[in-house]
Amino acid sequence: MTAHEIVxxxxxxxxxxxxxxxxxxxxxxxxxxxxxxxxxxxxxAINKAKELDTKISNGEELGLLAGxxxxxxxxxxxxxxxxxAGSKILETFIPPYNATVVERLEAAGAIVIAxxxxxxxxxGSSNENSxxxxxxxxxxxxxxxxxSSGGSAIAVATxxxxxxxxxxxxxxxxxxxxxxxxxxxxxxxxQLSRFGVVAYASSLDQVGVIARSSQDLALAxxxxxxxxxxxxxxxxxxxxxxxxSVASKKDLTSIKIGLIKELCNEGNSDDVLGILQETQKQxxxxxxxxxxxxxxxxxxxxxxxxxxAPAEASSNLARxxxxxxxxxxxxxxxxxxxxxxxxxGELFGPEVRKRILMGSYALSAGYYDAFxxxxxxxxxxxxxxxARAFESYDFLMTPTTPSVAYKIGEKTDDPLAMYLDDIDTxxxxxxxxxxxxxxxxxxxxxLPIGIQFFAPALKDETLLQLSNxxxxxxxxxxxxxxx
Amino acid sequence: MYETVIGLEVHLALSxxxxxFCSCPAESQKNEANTASCPVCLGLPGSxxxxxxxxxxxxxxxxxxxxxxxxxxxxxxxxxYYYPDQPKNYQISQYDHPxxxxxxxxxxxGRQIGITRCHLEEDAGRLVHPSYVDYSxxxxxxxxxxxxxxxxxxxxxxxxxxxxxxxxIRAIAQALGISDANPEEGKMRADVNIxxxxxxxxxxxxxxxxxxxxxKSVQRSIExxxxxxxxxxxxxxxxxxxxxxxxxxxxxxxxxxxxxxEADYSYMPEPDLPPLIISQEQIKQIKAKTPELPDSKLARYxxxxxKEQDAKQIAIDLHISKFFDEVSTSYSGNSQTIAxxxxxxxxxxxxxxxLKIQETKLSPQNLRKLLELIDSKTISGKVAKDILEDVINxxxxxxxxxxxxxxxxxxxxxxxxxxxxxxxxxxxxxxxxRANPKAxxxxxxxxxxxxxxxxxxxxxxxxxQDILA
Numbered sequence: 010m011t012a013h014e015i016v017x018x019x020x021x022x023x024x025x026x027x028x029x030x031x032x033x034x035x036x037x038x039x040x041x042x043x044x045x046x047x048x049x050x051x052x053x054a055i056n057k058a059k060e061l062d063t064k065i066s067n068g069e070e071l072g073l074l075a076g077x078x079x080x081x082x083x084x085x086x087x088x089x090x091x092x093x094a095g096s097k098i099l100e101t102f103i104p105p106y107n108a109t110v111v112e113r114l115e116a117a118g119a120i121v122i123a124x125x126x127x128x129x130x131x132x133g134s135s136n137e138n139s140x141x142x143x144x145x146x147x148x149x150x151x152x153x154x155x156x157s158s159g160g161s162a163i164a165v166a167t168x169x170x171x172x173x174x175x176x177x178x179x180x181x182x183x184x185x186x187x188x189x190x191x192x193x194x195x196x197x198x199x200q201l202s203r204f205g206v207v208a209y210a211s212s213l214d215q216v217g218v219i220a221r222s223s224q225d226l227a228l229a230x231x232x233x234x235x236x237x238x239x240x241x242x243x244x245x246x247x248x249x250x251x252x253x254s255v256a257s258k259k260d261l262t263s264i265k266i267g268l269i270k271e272l273c274n275e276g277n278s279d280d281v282l283g284i285l286q287e288t289q290k291q292x293x294x295x296x297x298x299x300x301x302x303x304x305x306x307x308x309x310x311x312x313x314x315x316x317x318a319p320a321e322a323s324s325n326l327a328r329x330x331x332x333x334x335x336x337x338x339x340x341x342x343x344x345x346x347x348x349x350x351x352x353x354g355e356l357f358g359p360e361v362r363k364r365i366l367m368g369s370y371a372l373s374a375g376y377y378d379a380f381x382x383x384x385x386x387x388x389x390x391x392x393x394x395x396a397r398a399f400e401s402y403d404f405l406m407t408p409t410t411p412s413v414a415y416k417i418g419e420k421t422d423d424p425l426a427m428y429l430d431d432i433d434t435x436x437x438x439x440x441x442x443x444x445x446x447x448x449x450x451x452x453x454x455x456l457p458i459g460i461q462f463f464a465p466a467l468k469d470e471t472l473l474q475l476s477n478x479x480x481x482x483x484x485x486x487x488x489x490x491x492x
Numbered sequence: 493m494y495e496t497v498i499g500l501e502v503h504l505a506l507s508x509x510x511x512x513f514c515s516c517p518a519e520s521q522k523n524e525a526n527t528a529s530c531p532v533c534l535g536l537p538g539s540x541x542x543x544x545x546x547x548x549x550x551x552x553x554x555x556x557x558x559x560x561x562x563x564x565x566x567x568x569x570x571x572x573y574y575y576p577d578q579p580k581n582y583q584i585s586q587y588d589h590p591x592x593x594x595x596x597x598x599x600x601x602g603r604q605i606g607i608t609r610c611h612l613e614e615d616a617g618r619l620v621h622p623s624y625v626d627y628s629x630x631x632x633x634x635x636x637x638x639x640x641x642x643x644x645x646x647x648x649x650x651x652x653x654x655x656x657x658x659x660x661i662r663a664i665a666q667a668l669g670i671s672d673a674n675p676e677e678g679k680m681r682a683d684v685n686i687x688x689x690x691x692x693x694x695x696x697x698x699x700x701x702x703x704x705x706x707x708k709s710v711q712r713s714i715e716x717x718x719x720x721x722x723x724x725x726x727x728x729x730x731x732x733x734x735x736x737x738x739x740x741x742x743x744x745x746x747x748x749x750x751x752x753x754e755a756d757y758s759y760m761p762e763p764d765l766p767p768l769i770i771s772q773e774q775i776k777q778i779k780a781k782t783p784e785l786p787d788s789k790l791a792r793y794x795x796x797x798x799k800e801q802d803a804k805q806i807a808i809d810l811h812i813s814k815f816f817d818e819v820s821t822s823y824s825g826n827s828q829t830i831a832x833x834x835x836x837x838x839x840x841x842x843x844x845x846x847l848k849i850q851e852t853k854l855s856p857q858n859l860r861k862l863l864e865l866i867d868s869k870t871i872s873g874k875v876a877k878d879i880l881e882d883v884i885n886x887x888x889x890x891x892x893x894x895x896x897x898x899x900x901x902x903x904x905x906x907x908x909x910x911x912x913x914x915x916x917x918x919x920x921x922x923x924x925x926r927a928n929p930k931a932x933x934x935x936x937x938x939x940x941x942x943x944x945x946x947x948x949x950x951x952x953x954x955x956x957q958d959i960l961a
Contacts, residue, residue, distance in 0.1 A: 086538045099537065106531055108538055205538040211763035240540050241765050324570055324760055327581035328535045333630065341627040345576050372572075372758040381760070 012077045012171040012225040016118075019076035022065065026076040030058035030120055033078035036169045037123050043492060044145040044154070046163035047123040048083045049091050054122045061118065073232050075118035080164040080173035083124040084131055085216065086205035087111050090121070094207040095129040095157075097140045098329045098336055098356035108205020109237045110174060110216050117232040122170070125160030129358045130326065131178050131209040133157050134430055136185070137421055138360045145417070146188060147490040148456055152414040155185030158219065162189040165219045168489035172220035172229050178209050179314055180409075180434025182217030183446035187409035187459025190448040191487050192476060194218050194226055197466045198441035199244040201230075202237035210321035211242075213314075213438040221487040223477035227255035230469070247467060254470045255477050261295040264475075266462075267302035267402035272433050278412040280452035285408055288449045288460045295478060302402065304394040307436055309387045314435040315428055316371050316384035323368030326361070329353065363424075392440045399465045404475065407433045409446040409459035433461055445472045447479055448487050494688040494725065496718055497695060498648035500710075501683040502661055504640050504671040505615070506550050512614040512638035513541030513584060521678075525620070525631035533636035535579030540764050543568075547612060547638040548591065548768065550670040553778050554640055555592025555610045557664050557785055565769055566591045568612075568762040573755045576630055577617040586611035587759045589767065591640075598787070599656055600804075606645030615639050640670070646685065646695065651714040658682060658707050659808065663786040666810040675706050682710050687731065688721045696721075697731040701745055704738055713738045716745055789813050793831075796820075802831040805839075811850040818856035825867050833859065837880055853886030862889040870899055874945045898946060904955070907939075907947055911955045914938045925960060932956055 010018075018024040034054060041047050061076055081087060084094040086104035088111075093099045111121065128138040136144040136159030144159040146152040147167050154163050158175025162185035165173050175182040177195040186193025194217055201216040208214060216233075220226040230251040237243040273285060289299045331337030331352030332345070338355045339348040357365070371380035398405055410430055420427045437444035443466070446459035464472045480486045511518050511533055520528035531539040548566075555562050569587035595607030617635035621628045642661065648654050662680060665673040673680045682704045687696035699717060704710045713736075721731055736745040786807045793803035793816075806816050812834055819830050838859075842849060862883055865871045871879075875898050876889075883889050893899055914935060915922055921938075925931045932953065939952045 084538075092537070094537065102537065104531075104536065104538070106536075203538075204540050207537040208764075239542060241542050242763075320760065321763060324572060324582055324758075327572060327574070328537075328579060330574065330576075330581060332576045333534060333579050333632075334536065345628075346574075349574060369758065372760055374756045374758070377759075 010171065011222045012074065012228050013222075015077050015171065016073070016075050019061075019065065020071055024076075026058035026061040026065070026120070027055065029076055030054050030078055030122060033122050033169060036167070037080075037164070039492060040147075040163065040167050040169050044147055044150065044163050044167070045142045046126055046144055046154075046160040046167075046169075047080070048093055048095065048126050048139075048141045048160070049124040051090055051122055051124070053090075054078070054120050057120045061120070072116060072118035073228060074114060077119045078122045078170045079114055079119045080123050080125050080161055080170045081111060081121050082127050082158050082161050082173070082175045084127060084176055084207040084209075085111060085174055086207070087121055087124065090124065092124065092207070093141070094131070095127040095139045095141060096329075096357065096361070098352070099207075100140075100336055102334065104205070106205060109202035109239060110233050111205065113233045114174075114229075119232070123164070125158065125164060125173060125175075127160055128157035128181075129361050130207065130322070131157040131176055131181055131214075132322070132360050132364055134180070134184055134427055135415075135417075135420065136160070137417065138358055140358055143417055146414050147492060148189065148414070149454075151416055152456070153188065153417055155188035155410075155414060157181040157185075158217070159185050161219050162186055162191055162193070165189070165191045165221060166490045167492050168221075171222070171225050172218055175217050175219055176206055176209070177215050177217040177434075177438065178213045179318060179431045179438050182219060183409050183434050183444060183459065183461060184431070186219050186446045187448070187461075188414035188457065190451075190457030190490070192220050192223065192226060192448065193409075193446040193459070194220075194230075194472065194476075195437055195444050196230070196234070196469050197244065197443045198438075199240075199242050200234050200247065200249075200443070200467075200469055202233075202240040202243050204237055204239040208321075208325040210318040211325060212321060213318055215438070221489065223473055223480045224255055226476065227251040227473050230473070234469075244467070249467075249470050251470060251473060255473045258474050258478060261292060261297035261475070261478060264297040264404070265402045266292060266297050266299045267398055267405045268299055269307060269405055269407050270301045270303045271305070271307050272407040273301070276411055276432070277408050278452075281408045281410075281412060281458055284450040284458040285460060288406075291449075291479070291482070295482060299406075300402075302398050302405065304391075304398055304405075306387065306390045306394050310391060310436050310439060311428060311432050313384045313387040313391065313439055314431065315367070316380050317388065317439070319364040319368030320371045320381045320384075321368070322361075323365045323372060326357075326365055329357070388439045391436060395436075395440050395442060395463070395465075403464070403471065405463040407461050409433060409461040413452045413454070413456040413458060437463055442466050443469045443472055445476055447476055449479075494718075494722055495691055496649055496714075497646045497687050497689060497698075498650075498654055498714060499646040499685040499698075500644045500648060500654060500657065501685070502642045502658065503681045504554075504642070504661075504665050504673055505679040506547050506638040506640055507669065507671050508544055508546045508550065508638050510544055511636040512544050512547050512612065513636055516636065518637045520633040521618075523633060525629070525633060528633045529635075533579065533632060541584060541762075543765060543768065544638060549778055550638075550668075551591040551610065551612045551640050552770065552775065553668055553782055554642075554665065554670050555595065556775070556779060557668055557782065558592065558595035558597055558607045558610065558642070560592030560595030560607060560610055562592055562770060562775060563589060565589060565767050567767040568765045569759045570762050571613075571757045571759055573757060575616065576628070577619050577632075577635065579617070579632060579635060583614060583616065584762055584765070585613035597657065597660060599653055599660070601653075603647075603649075603653070605647050605653075605657055608643040608645055610640055610642045613639050613641060646687075646698075651711040651718075654684070654714055655707050655711045658710060660786065663808045663810070667783055667785055669783065678705065681705055684710060684714060684717075686714060686717050686721075688718065688725060697733050699731065699734050699736055699745075701736045701738055702748060709738050709740055712743060713745055716743065720745065786813070793827075796827040798828055798831045802828070802835045805835050806831060811848060815849055815854075815856055815859075819860050819863075822856070823860045823863060825863055829863055830859070833863070837877060838884070841881065841884060852884050854884045855886075858883050858887070858889055865889055865893060869948055872940075872945055872947075872949060874940070878945070904951070907943075907951055907955050908959075910939055910942050910947065911952065911959055914942060915956075915959060922960065932960075
C-alpha cells in the first residue's frame with residue numbers, strides 16, 4: 010500500500026492503525042531476519058497506533074500521515090528510542106528529544122516502527138561499515154544494499170513501509186535507492202531541518218526520503234518541510250506546496266535536460282549506459298529535449314568532497330569522548346586523556362577513525378589553505394558550473410552510480426574504488442542543490458539501475474513532478490521486492 | 493634598561509539572559525550543578541546552535557565604544573581542543589571575521605592603546621575536584637554562556653598602564669550594561685602577554701600569563717615578570733616563549749606549558765551558523781541606544797568645574813555617576829558640593845562598610861535635601877555629617893531634623909546669650925583671643941558645642957567678634 014492508500018483507509022475506518030502497525034512490525038521482523046535492515050525495532054509503536062485509533066473513534070482531526078508506518082535512519086534522533094548512528098560509541102544513547110523531522114512526521118500522524126541500519130555515522134556507501142552488522146540487498150542478498158542509508162532503502166524496497174527517512178551527505182539516500190530500485194530524494198540544503206540529525210559533515214548533510222511513489226514522496230515532504238528556528242541553516246519562507254504541485258503536469262513539453270558529458274562516459278558499466286540511453290529516449294518521448302552539456306569541474310568533485318566531509322566529520326565527532334553521555338572505555342584512575350583516547354580508539358570503527366584522521370590532517374595549522382581551504386574553492390567552482398548550466402537547462406542528469414549493487418566484500422579492500430562510486434552523487438551535496446534518483450530499469454542480472462536528476466536550488470518541487478510524470482508513464486515502477 | 497611591552501586579552505562575561513547559542517539561563521553558576529543544560533549546551537548528537545541576538549548586539553555596542561570598525565559580515569568558527577568541561581570538544585568562537593577590529597582606548601597620560609579585535613564566543617563548563625576520590629566532576633551550567641574577548645596591540649608599557657586600562661574597560665562595560673565586569677565573580681578575566689626589549693630594538697620573545705582574575709594580580713604578575721625577564725636577559729640568557737600561570741599565594745608566575753605543548757586549534761568555519769550580516773541600520777540603532785561612556789561623563793563633569801580628581805572618581809563608577817547626575821539635575825547649588833560629599837564622607841562610609849552605593853538605601857532625593865538643609869542654613873555641616881549615616885540608611889533628612897530638633901539657631905538673642913556665657917566662663921581664652929584674633933576659633937568651638945552644633949557658625953563668629961570688640 011502507498012501512504013496515500015493507508016491514510017485513506019485509516020480515515021475511512023476500513024483499517025485500524027493497530028492492525029496496520031502490527032502487520033508492519035511483523036514484516037519488519039521478517040525483513041530484519043533476512044537482510045538485517047534495522048538496528049532497533051520499536052514494539053512500543055503499537056501503543057501509538059492504539060492512541061491513534063482512540064483519536065479516530067473520538068472523531069478527532071487527523072494529520073496528513075495518519076497511521077502511516079515509517080522507518081527512520083538511526084542517525085536521526087527519536088525521543089526515548091535508542092539512536093546509535095550505526096556506532097558502538099552511541100550504543101546506549103537514548104535521545105531526550107526528537108529531531109525536527111521526526112517531530113513533524115509524528116505530528117502528522119506517522120508512526121515510527123524502526124530505526125534503520127546504516128554505515129557508522131553515515132560514512133560508507135555499502136552499509137558494510139555498520140557496527141550492527143552488514144545489511145543485505147533484497148534483490149540479491151549476496152550484494153550490498155548501498156549506503157549509508159541502506160536499512161531505510163531495504164525497508165521501502167521490501168514494502169515494510171511506504172517511505173523511510175535517510176540522510177544524504179554525498180549520496181547516501183540516492184545511491185541505496187538506486188541499488189534497491191526505489192526513489193531517493195535529496196532536497197535543497199536547508200529544505201529539511203537538520204536539528205536532531207547526528208552530524209557527519211554539517212555543510213553537506215541533508216535529510217532525504219526514500220519512497221516507491223512520487224506522490225508519497227510529496228506527502229512526506231509536505232509534512233516535514235518548513236522553516237525550523239532550531240536550525241540556523243534552515244531555509245526561510247520557501248512555502249513549497251509539494252502535494253499540490255506533484256501531479257500538476259502530465260508531460261515534459263518544453264523541458265530541457267542536460268546530460269553531463271563528463272559523467273556519462275565509459276566510466277560507467279554497459280548496463281548503466283544502456284539504461285541511460287533508454288531513459289533519454291523515454292524523456293524525449295514525453296516531450297523533453299535532451300542534450301549533452303559539459304561541466305568541466307565536476308571531475309574534482311570527489312577530491313573536494315573527501316576533504317570537506319572528513320574535515321567537518323573530525324570536528325563533529327570530537328564530542329564522542331566518553332565524558333558526558335557516550336559509552337566509556339577505561340578506568341577513572343587512568344585520567345581523562347587516556348579514557349578519551351581508549352574510548353575513541355575502541356568504539357569508533359576503522360572507516361570512522363580513518364576519516365577523522367584525514368579530516369584532522371586537512372584542518373591542522375599550516376595545511377588548512379592547501380586542503381580544506383582549496384576544497385572549498387573547488388566547491389565554489391563546481392557550483393558555478395552548475396549555475397551556468399541551469400541557465401540553459403531545467404534539469405541535469407547522470408547515472409546515480411557507475412554500476413549496479415556489488416557483492417558484499419567486493420570493494421572493502423579498495424577504499425578508493427568505493428569512494429569513486431560517489432562521483433555522481435556528491436555533486437548535489439557540494440553545490441547544495443536538490444537531486445533525485447529514479448529507478449529507470451534493470452541490468453542483465455535483474456539488478457536495479459537508478460538515473461539521477463539535478464534541479465536548481467529551491468526547485469525541489471520540479472524534481473517530484475518529473476518523477477511523477479515518469480512514474481505515471483512506466484510499468485512496474487519501483488516494485489516491492491518479494492521476500 | 494629594558495622597555496616593557498604588554499598586550500592584554502580580556503574576557504568579559506556578557507550579561508545576557510540566556511546562553512550564547514541556546515535558551516538555557518545564563519546566570520546559573522550558583523544553582524545546583526548541571527541544572528541549566530539542554531541538548532545544545534550539552535553537545536548532544538544532532539543538536540544545533542542558534543545565535544543569541546542580544547549577545548551580538550552587546551558585542552557590537554562594546555566594539556563601537558572601543559572605536560572598533562564593525563564589519564558588514566561577521567562569522568563564527570570552531571576552535572578545537574579536548575577538555576572534559578567542553579562538551580563538544582570545540583568552542584564556538586570567532587576567527588578571521590570578528591565583530592570588531594582596529595579600535596583604540598586612551599589612557600589618562602594621553603597614550604592611546606590599540607584594540608586589535610573584539611570577538612564573541614562561548615564559555616566552557618567547570619570541573620569540580622572532590623577530595624580523596626579518583627574522579628572529577630563536570631558542571632555544565634556555565635558551558636555555552638556568552639563571552640566577549642578583547643585583544644590589545646602590544647602597546648601597554650607598564651603595570652600601572654595595564655591596571656588603568658583594565659579599570660577603564662570595566663567602567664565602559666558597566667556603563668554600557670554589557671557585562672558586570674566583576675573579576676571577583678569571574679565576570680572579567682585577563683591574560684597578559686609581556687616581553688622586554690632595549691629601546692629601539694625589535695619586539696622580544698613574549699611570555700603569556702593566563703587567567704588572571706583580579707586587577708592586582710595583573711599588576712603584580714607583570715611586575716614579577718619584568719624582574720624575572722630582566723634577570724635572565726642581563727645574565728645573557730634568552731626568554732622562552734612559555735605560557736605561565738600566576739601563583740597568588742606565592743606571588744610569582746609559574747610555568748604552565750612550553751610552546752611545543754601548545755594546541756593546534758584547527759580553526760574551521762562553523763557550518764551550523766551562516767555568517768551574520770550587520771546592516772548600517774542596525775549599527776545606527778545600537779548607537780542610538782548606547783549609554784553615555786565614562787570619558788564623556790568626565791568631560792561633562794570637568795565642564796561643571798568639578799575638581800579633576802573628583803570628576804574622575806565619579807565618572808569611572810557607573811552607579812556613583814548615575815547618582816551624581818540624578819542629584820545634579822534637581823539641585824540648584826554648587827556641583828562641587830555634591831562631588832565633595834560623594835567622594836568624601838559618603839565614599840568613606842561605603843569604604844568602611846564594604847558597601848557599594850547601589851547597595852544602600854541612600855537616594856539622590858535625600859542627598860539633595862541634606863545639601864539644601866545646609867544651604868538654607870537650617871543645619872550646619874557638622875549636623876549634616878552627624879546624620880549622614882541615617883540618611884544613607886534611608887531616612888529623610890528633613891524629617892530627622894524635625895524629629896530631633898536639629899534646626900540651626902539663627903536667632904540672634906539666643907546666640908548672644910550662649911556666647912556671653914562662654915566668654916564669662918573662659919576668661920583665659922578670651923585673653924588669648926584678644927592677643928591673637930585668630931584664636932577666636934577656640935571660643936567658636938565652645939559655643940557650637942554648647943548649642944549642640946545647632947548654632948549658625950557664621951552668626952556665632954560675628955557675635956563673638958562684636959562682644960569682644
